[in-house]
Amino acid sequence: MTPADLADLLRTTAAKVLVERGLDSSVLPEQVTVERPRNPEHGDYATNVAMQVAKRVGTNPRELAGWLAEALSATEGIDVAEIAGPGFLNIRLAASAQGVIVSQILAAGQGYGTGSALAGTKINLEFVSANPTGPVHLGGTRWAAVGDALGRILAAQGADVTREYYFNDHGAQIDRFAKSLVASALGEPTPEDGYAGEYIAEISAGIVAAHPDVLTLPADERHEVFRSEGVQQMFAQIRADLHEFGTDFDVYFNESELFASGAVEQAVEQLKNSGNLYEKDGAWWIASTEYGDDKDRVVLKSDGNAAYIAGDIAYFQNKRGRGFDLAIYMLGADHHGYIGRLKAAAAAFGDNPDTVEVLIGQMVNLVRDGVAVKMSKRAGTVVTLNDLVEQIGVDASRYSLVRSSVNSSIDIDLDLWTKASSENPVYYVQYAHSRTTSIIGNAAKYPEFSSAEPDFALMTSGREGDLIRTLGDFPRVVATAADAREPHRIARYLEELAGVYHPFQSDDDMRVLPKGDDAVTPLNAARLELVKATRQVLANGLALLGVSAPERM
Template sequence: MTPADLADLLRATAAKVLVEHGSDPSVLPDEVKVERPRNPEHGDYATNVAMQVGKKAGFNPRDFANWLAEALSATEGIDVAEVAGPGFLNIRLAKSAQGVIITKILDAGENFGTAATLTGTKINLEFVSANPTGPIHLGGTRWAAVGDALGRILVSQGADVTREYYFNDNGAQIDRYAKSLVAAALGQPTPEDGYAGAYIGEIAANVVKANPGVLELAEAQRHEIFRRDGVELMFAHIKQTLHDFGTDFDVYFNESSLFASGAVDKALETLKSSGNLYEKDGAWWIASTEYGDDKDRVVIKSDGTSAYIGGDIAYFQNKRSRGFDLCIYMLGADHHGYIGRLKAAAAAFGDDPNSVEVLIGQMVNLVKDGAAVKMSKRAGTVITLDDLVEAIGVDASRYSLVRSSVNSSIDIDIDLWTKQDSVNPVYYVQYAHARTCAIMKNAADLGFDSATPDLGLMVSDREGELIRTLGEYPRVVAAAAELREPHRIVRYLEDLAGVYHPFQSDKEMRVLPLGDEPVSPLNAARLELVKATRQVLANGLGLLGVSAPERM
């Protein structure tokens, strides 16, 4: 019986008890909360549902808890249900019910942990979207890992997810980039507001190689060639780097297309006609404070050019016109103001502001020998995705970036993440998976036959703890999807590895028989538990885009 099964049983039993005592079951929450107690002596699971609804139903919560405990104790799969304190309910499952968790995992296989809660929801997930003026820095790398993991998690819950990269190929930064390339090609110093780094010289040389004689052209023509080819070369590098990192996109959307197609002008005219765009001091402003923003925003500058928000407004409209129910934006630490302005822009168009979600990621630092690494080999002062992968590898990079909430800054210690021992969190989890594979291979070599194992034979506390930890996985994935928090899966996998390693190391929990001993029914049952553990570890690592090695 998984926690979800128990929650459903609790709700059904509570509804029945309420009716029997003359109360309306509508006072029950849609989902009954079930938790694992910190102290295992209190039981396998606990719930406060009696305290939640007792008074609403007209009963003393403890009385209601006692009625509920009596009904549950008589239910198949429940060993005992006891009341604690003012109305908490502690529940211990029957051993046979725990074995059901293993069966569910093995029957579902790769699909264990999936659900249909988001079926029918079409989500646009935009992340990374770094300017094509240089390699992806650590902040963008964090989104490459977290965004890709979040996309996988949302898909696992039934959502139709389009992963999108917004290609910022319009605006002043592109001109500064082109000027930097021209300066490098001519052997001149980097412009004061330009881009530096070895990559600028490399790209400039490639542009010259592809366009012989470009340096003899008129300044405007030369600038356009360096801008066009330089952006194309940089973005090709970005796409290849992301692909090698395990992050691919369904759509690459060009910002410039919004201006070329007239979409920006059309969107702004719509706002003008509705009165949500007004003129002041020679500029046009969106009345975003009317929709919850902290201040109105300039959309068309006094010189007639569009501010960044102009493209953002048209881009949101474009996404909604493509049929997306939810638009998730994953932005950097300096983009807090975008939360209010994007939601306000949606409301100004008469749209639901909740169709916009903005996630803000905090800073990432690379640390070596206790000090921050500040210099990149190719990008000058900016540490890049390539630098991180070169230092600790793809798996450790992705895992370390997803491991913490995006609301917190993180330091990635190169010394820690390259260790080949249990101090390294990703090694600790991957090694757990490799250990399960080793046992399964050895069992196969011994000719194990566990077609009809008696899972009820596993009655020890250590076996029960591992089984219950496995049963938590679907709920962890559901919470990660609902809260947009992939780090919940990382922490769960570490908890699972922390339960599995002692299980396998415990001589009393032997899975394989010693020497010439025959395979016992308990050996066969424990092998199924190992198989289930391997499956859940593989499923969780898969959602993170991290490999599940069979040998280490």
């Protein structure tokens, strides 16, 4: 019996009890809350439903909890139901009922943990979107890991997710990039506010090799060659690096298309005509302060040129025009102002501002021997995706970036994340998966397992129960991670699961394989099914994070 099954049983039982006593059952919540007590001695699960509804039906919580306990105790699959405190209900399941969770996991396979809460919802998930002026830095790398994981988690809840990269190939930063390439080719110092690093020299040299006469061209033509070729080469490298990192996108959207197609101008005129921009000092403004921005923003400058935000407004309109119900933007720590202005854009077009969600990610630092690692060998001024992967590998890189809330800055200790020990969180989880695989492989050497009938009612120990209940929590954790947009919940759950599994397998009293020449028993068979279920959940959770589930370590 999963927590969801128990919640349904509790609601059904409570409704029956209330009706039998002439009380109003309509006051019951649609979803009864079921939680695992912190102290396992208090039972397998607990609920506060009696405290929620007792006053509404004219009784006291302990009395209602007593009626529920009596009814539940007579229900198949419930071992004990007891009143606690002012009206909590502690419930202990029969071992056979807990075993149903194992069967459900194995029957669902890779589908265990999925749901349908977001079925029919079309989501545009935009993340990374680093300017094509240099390699992906650590902040962008964090979004590459978190965004990809979030896309997987939202899809696991039934959403139709489009992963999108907004290709910033328009504006002043691209001009500075091109000027930096030209300066490198001419052997001149990097321009003020330009870009430096070995990668600039590499790209510049490649352009000169492909176009030997480029330096003899008039300045404007030369600049355009370096701009177009440089952006193309840089973005090709960004895409390749992200692919090696396990992050790919469904759509690469060019910012320049919004301007070339006239979409920016059309969007601005539409908002002017609808009265959703106001004029002041010869410019046109959007009232973004109404949605949390620190000031209203200029959309059309007094000289008639579009401000940067105009492109963002047209881009949002483009997304809605493509049929997306929700646009999620994953932006860096210095982009808090975008929350208000993007929501204002949605409202100006007549949309609910909640069709826009903005997630802000905080800084990432690398640490070795207690000292911050500050510069990349290749990029010169920043630490990049490739720098991190070269140090600790793809799996550890992704996991280290996903396991903490994006609302907090993180320090990645390179010494820790390269350890092959339980101190390393990703190793700890992956090792649990490899241990389950080893047990299952060894069990295949016993032909008797193929005909042994597992008896889940025999798994009555605390270690078995803890492991089963932890496995049963997985669907709830995935649903919560999707709803809260917090992939780190999956990582923390996997560490909890590994922390329950490792002691189970190390306990000689929990033997899965028979000892010596002993026969395979129904208890051995039941425990083998439990190990298989554990492996499946570990694999499913790691897949949601884009991290491998190795069979050997």
